[in-house]
Amino acid sequence: MAQKTDTRSSILQATLELIAEKGFHGSPTSMIADRAGISVGTIYCHFKTKDELIHALHEELEGKRRTVILKGYSEDLPFGERYFHLCRNTYHYLMENPLEFRFMEQYSYSPYGVCNLRQKLDSYVEPFHALFKLGIEQQIIKKLPLMLLFDLTFGPMINAIMDHNLGLLTLEEALIEEAIGATWDAVRR
Amino acid sequence: MAQKTDTRSSILQATLELIAEKGFHGSPTSMIADRAGISVGTIYCHFKTKDELIHALHEELEGKRRTVILKGYSEDLPFGERYFHLCRNTYHYLMENPLEFRFMEQYSYSPYGVCNLRQKLDSYVEPFHALFKLGIEQQIIKKLPLMLLFDLTFGPMINAIMDHNLGLLTLEEALIEEAIGATWDAVRR
Amino acid sequence: MAQKTDTRSSILQATLELIAEKGFHGSPTSMIADRAGISVGTIYCHFKTKDELIHALHEELEGKRRTVILKGYSEDLPFGERYFHLCRNTYHYLMENPLEFRFMEQYSYSPYGVCNLRQKLDSYVEPFHALFKLGIEQQIIKKLPLMLLFDLTFGPMINAIMDHNLGLLTLEEALIEEAIGATWDAVRR
Amino acid sequence: MAQKTDTRSSILQATLELIAEKGFHGSPTSMIADRAGISVGTIYCHFKTKDELIHALHEELEGKRRTVILKGYSEDLPFGERYFHLCRNTYHYLMENPLEFRFMEQYSYSPYGVCNLRQKLDSYVEPFHALFKLGIEQQIIKKLPLMLLFDLTFGPMINAIMDHNLGLLTLEEALIEEAIGATWDAVRR
DNA sequence: AATGAATGAGCTTTCATTCAT
DNA sequence: CATGAATGAAAGCTCATTCAT
Known part of the structure; x- marks a missing residue:
């Protein structure tokens, strides 16, 4: 057992x-x-099959990630801080779990993953959705399609972590904050 | 012959x-x-081998892309316009050549591609290098590692085009301009 | 137990x-x-093994069949009637037990069954042996090898029931009697 | 080539x-x-697959057999002689090609062969069909379903050859004639 | 250069059988 | 007797690569 x-x-x-x-x-x-x-x-x-094994692994990681990314998140935080919090958690999680990150990459760009890696990240994290929607209403966030806002947030994040893992960039705490700040500049009004 | x-x-x-x-x-x-x-x-x-064929194809596309992206580029343009110009060319090239884009995706996230897709884009386009370096000196661009500046520029671009190809986003001319504008906000001071 | x-x-x-x-x-x-x-x-x-299970099942069915085929049989019946009685019982048994019939088919034409289906039928039904021997002595039955007499009796029977099970022939009581009559014509002098 | x-x-x-x-x-x-x-x-x-190989082999043999069985056959022969001729050819063919006979057995009683061995024999030999139909009309042959007439003819034949191949019966020329004679008695009026 | 039949290592998957519980 | 997770040999099939023509 x-x-x-x-x-x-x-x-x-x-x-x-x-x-x-x-x-x-x-x-x-x-x-x-x-x-x-x-x-x-x-x-x-x-x-049942090798494919099923791979999908099962994907589900497993998906669930785990979701939990971690939301850790310490609260809607009571000021708006900008909420964005930073979610991004920070995501950065940390992906950097602390390079195997999972590498697996997600592989999975997303294969016949297994119907859509792309970026979508895997936000798909289960409604808070980002909610945050962007609210931000648009309150004229804090640029009036752009949600998809594009996700691309502006996660695109740099994923690429930066790849570079970090390849040794092309050293993502220290301060630099992560600057990176988040830059994407914040990209999405905010 | x-x-x-x-x-x-x-x-x-x-x-x-x-x-x-x-x-x-x-x-x-x-x-x-x-x-x-x-x-x-x-x-x-x-x-000689299938791998060699694939690498050769990759080289071929790489060279072709380089030429296209630089079309109409001049160092006489005002700084911001230069950024927009290079980005615009890249967007258009990648959107007009979906087969190549899809191939680059596959290639980058496979054992064939040692590094990632984003690097494929800038590696042969020194103008971006030069532009960012100059921008930092002139305090137009944020003082960040070049790698991160590339991530902030190309990460959203690649993801947006993927979404576009998957039908999740419709990248019309105006939206492309807004997207470039957003990444400009991300990299500029 | x-x-x-x-x-x-x-x-x-x-x-x-x-x-x-x-x-x-x-x-x-x-x-x-x-x-x-x-x-x-x-x-x-x-x-002990799967093969042993299959052989055991075969034995089981063999024994059961033997009993059923002899039901109501008596050496006091007139000669021709004895032939009809044994054949009738066999027809009924095989038609009422299609699973067993199908299993015997499978078994007989596989490495499990060393000999063929027809032999499975007569091997334990000495009455047929006795009947044919007696019939030859009394010049009622053709003077042919016992084996061939079995072939002339059981060959058509097995094939007719197969056809019946496949829906290619409808074996009603009257037709069964005609079929037995025909094989009787084949074996009798 | x-x-x-x-x-x-x-x-x-x-x-x-x-x-x-x-x-x-x-x-x-x-x-x-x-x-x-x-x-x-x-x-x-x-x-393309192992199954296709087996089906191809089956087709091959089927075609060959058909040709051989019809050798020397003519509708000018007297009725009974026609029956004997077709049966004789079939006996000889099956006995001279024991590998094919054994293969057909295997094939017929497997998922490969949807129907049974007997049908394989007559399915391409319309002369038998024609012969039985004519015989019924002319009141030479018993008025029985065609299927049953085939069973009465081929059932004993297949079983006798099996017995022969297993060494349980020695089918010499004379005995073959007697066997055909017996099935002739079974089907004729 | 071009051909395409032949190769065989290597893959995923099945299943009779075992054995510790 | 009963269990069922674990085993591993063996099956069907794929495909990059070779080589005689």
Whole structure:
């Protein structure tokens, strides 16, 4: 019973690591099994197909991320601070979980992910939606399509973290604040 | 010799179309040959391996893009106009060449592309480098790492065009101008 | 112990149904266990291997069939009537038990059944042997090898029932009598 | 070009032999390739799937058989002689080609063959159809469903040849004639 | 240069069987 | 006796690459 959970988790973890490292097609089931310390057949005791395994992993991470991004968030904060808070959480989460970040990249730009990475980020974070809507009404935020506001916020964030992970940029706390400040300038009136 | 060029080109074109349409792993060499109207073996007369074919295609597109983006560019334009001009060209090029855009996406987030899509865009466009450097000196542009300035410029652009291609956003001329304006707000002092 | 019998029976019944329905290779042990309402391992408490299970099922059906075919049979009946009686019983049994018939088909023409379906029918029904032997002595039956006499009797029967099960022929009582009459014409002098 | 035909033929031959010998599930593609003296992949240059290979083999044999069974047949022969002629040809063909006979058995009683072996035999041999129809009209043949007449003719034939192949019966020329005579007694008025 | 049949390593998936509980 | 997660050999199939023509 603990067994079953452990096995499932170790498969998911092995899959996460391998795909982050080598991509979908560098991660055959045999290799996943090896890394998880189980045998190939066992994967199919827990997931009907390899695709299902990958989707399950995606769901798992999605749920986890959502929780973390909302941590400490409150609608009582002043408007600008709310934007910074959500962005800050997202930056931290993505930077502290580079495997997940790399996996999401792979997933989003593959047949698995129907839409793109940026959408994965906001899709479950209604607060951003609400925030932008309210901001437009109160004439704090530029009157642009919501999609574009998301692009202006998440596009730089994702690219900056990629650069950071590739060693092309060093995202220290202060620089993250400046980056958020810059996208704030982009979206605010 | 005209022969050779034609064959090579038709292979590259077939590869571009197929990969944009079906991704790397939906594009076996046999299918590329079919679409190019040649036989499998012929691919190997022009490219040592499939990987080499893909890299060659990438180089080809890279060079072409560079030329187009610089069209009409002059250092005599006022500073802000120069930023707008380069961005506008890039938007138009990427939107008018959706196959290439889709291919670059695929390429960037795969083992083929060591670095990310955003870098593909600026890597050969020194004018942006020069522009940002000058802007910082003249205190027109925020004093941020060049990488971050690129992220602030190209991140939203790439995401907006993706959304556009997915039908989630309609990028008309006016909206493109607003989008560039927003990233200008992000990078300018 | 009542338990033991019940479990064993339910495994055999599940096996019969599945194989009749989907053939040997559409009937994995896991599916048999599911249908029997037990778990995979339990099958191996009752049968050493899957093959043994299948052979056991075969034996079971063989024995049952033998009993039924002899029902109401008596050596006091006139000769021709004895032939008709055995054939009639066999027709009825096979038609009333289509799962078993289908299973026997599958079994006979597979590596499981070393010999053919027709032999399965007569092998335990000595009365037919006795009848044919006697008939030859009394010059009622053609002087042919016993095997051929069985072929002349059971060949049409099996094929007719197959056709019936496939909806290609409607075997009503009267037609069965005619069919038996025809094979009687084939074997009698 | 001769190459292609040879390869295809050797695959078909290897498949015929193996399936006759070991059945469908004792004949993996790897074994077929081995026996044909080619590599696994080559099978898939000639047949899209293993199923298609098996169906193709079936078609091939079907066509061949049809030709042979009709050899020397003429509607000018007297009625009974026509029946004997077609049966004789069929007996000889099936006995001289035991691999094909065994394959047809396997095929007919598997998911591949929707209907049974007997139907495979008559389905392409309209002369039998015509013969029985005419015989019924002329009151030479019993007034029974055509299907049943086929069962009465082919049922014993198939079973007798099986017995012969299993060494349970020795079908010499004289005995074949007697067997045909017996089924003739079964179908004639 | 061009061809395309042949190759075979490698992939995903299945399933009879085992064994610790 | 019963369980069912774990096993791993083996299956069908794909596809980048080769090479004789």
